[in-house]
Amino acid sequence: MHDLSWPGSYGQKNDPPCPPDPPATPERRRRSDALKLSDEEVKAVRVAVRKLRRAFGSFNALAAMLDVPANTLRRFANPKGSPPTGTFAIHLAAVAKVLVEVLLGGKMVVTTPVIGRAA
Template sequence: MHDLDWPGSYGQENDPPCPPDPSETPRPRRKSGALMLSEDEARHVRVAVRKLRRAFGSFNALAARLDMPANTVRRIANPKGTPPTGTFAIRLAAVAGVAVEVLLGGKLVVTTPIIGRAA
């Protein structure tokens, strides 16, 4: 005959959870210093975000091209908001169609297309 206690109750994930050990609590993660921009580069990226917003019509249109939430793009464009990262600068340069160095150097020139004229 089979034992009614088989398999045992251990390992069945029905034990109450153990309280977390204070020495094992995870520390908050910090952003990598390699992807942080200098103050000048961050300022240039913010200016580029505002220029591209005007070129595309709205933060929503720019955010759709960046594949990001519009509120995130708005926070990055705000001088007192979240500082832009290197990853964001790379994505923004890809949307603008320029090199990242041009974007970080502050030499981005955005022209609106003229409708009805050949380029």
């Protein structure tokens, strides 16, 4: 039978110490300067995203080919959105089947595929 009048062992200064509190804000790591694009290159990538969206039909189709969310493409295409990264430019050039230098130089030409005609 249990004796309910006897105090338990908790709260008797024999509890294990509490773990320390985590820091309030974790430190953010800076991105490498090697993958940052210049203003002209950012503008060229944004134009390329908009051209490829028209060529593939929608942001969703292009996002499926790039394996990124469609909202990320919309944000990169928007001039007021966050700037695209160099890694994204490399993936975009691979999907567009052009050289990265052509994409970043702003000289990319996109033609829509014609269904039913031999190339």
